[in-house]
Amino acid sequence: MSNLKYRVLLIVALLAAAGWSLYPRKTIERVRRGDRFVFDTVNRVPLKRGLDLQGGMHLELEIDPSKGTVANPSEALDRALKVVRTRIDEFGVSEPVVQKSGDNRIIVELPGIDDPQRAMSVVQKTAFLEFQITDKTQALEKVLPRFDAIVKDAGLAAAAPAVGGDTAKGGKGLQNLFTPGKDSASKAGGDTAKKDTLALTTGGAFSKLIQQGQFPGEYFVAESDVPTLQRYLDLPAIQSALPPGKVLRWGNETQSLGAQKFRPIYMVDARPIITGEALIDAKPNQVPIEGTVVEFTLYNEGGRRFRAETAKHIGDYMAIVLDQRVMGRPPVIQSAIGTHGQITMGQGRSLQEAQDLALVLRAGAL
Secondary structure, eight states: OHHHHHHHHHHHHHHHHHHHHTSOEEEEEEEEETTEEEEEEEEEOOOOOOHHHHOEEEEEEEOOGGGOOOSOHHHHHHHHHHHHHHHHGGGTOSSOEEEEETTTEEEEEEETOOOHHHHHHHHHSOOOEEEEEBOOSOHHHHHHHHHHHHHHHTTOGGGOOOTTGGGGGTSGGGTTSSOTTTTTTOTTTOTTTTSOOOBOOOSSTTGGGOEEOSSTTEEEEEGGGHHHHHHHHTSHHHHHHSOTTEEEEEBSSOEEETTEEEEEEEEEESSOSEEGGGEEEEEEEEETTTEEEEEEEEOHHHHHHHHHHHHHTTTSBEEEEETTEEOSSOOBOOSOOOSEEEEEEETTOOHHHHHHHHHHHHHTOO
């Protein structure tokens, strides 16, 4: 009798859990509005629906030997996999599938996608790698009042929440995002970790979402506010008001502070100092003094240009941008870099992190 009682209670508990898991709740998703896609809050049953339930796209990408001999098919497939995964974010698809199949094929499943031609175009296009210097002129701070006015005139100001609760009142929410002194020896953006982040609010809807980062040109946005800020950035008036010669680029990684996550966004020079077409190879390494590094090699002409450009920007931060996404945190330029250079990630960084960054660089070599 006692066993029957526990079984009944277990069944009731499982039924209650199943009912709760199927209860509709609000989620932020990328949806079509007229002839464009926007992020909006919708009610959805939190149930993963694959291609069999909601339709979508199933793509199989494979190495085409007719385009030329591939010296290392497995490595080429890893490069392509990195690029495809980065690009899938453009579609706002819930739980996509991107995986290797065998030695020469990648499987891509995009449930619910309703623009197959665009999806195929984005997935198949050549990766584009850029090295861009982060802004040190406070160009974003100077234009924030103008951005706030544009958002207000567009009637969107009421939709902007304060970022991260108390963060809008003084940026306190991000002050412990990077502990003082952490990675201080790293060349990859850690030298200014002792500087507190500050709110950049001028009282407007746009500026309330932006927090100052750890070095010039770096800013943070609460992950929950990313769709709102992107909606503002998509406004033609905002695009027209961007400082001349500058562009904003989202980072590809989030930083956590307790239960809250922040996504970096960078103001960088629109003109890259060099692109992936100059890159020959990149590989990870670990050296006794500097720790984990990524060593890369450029063609002679690219190396000459890179040396001339980096000599002008010693002490500045250089964003590594793949398909308009900043990969990791920008490293600081320590000296002029020629045909052979390295990105020093610092002590305590894993070889896997260096392998990932080297993969990004190789993926962007045109």
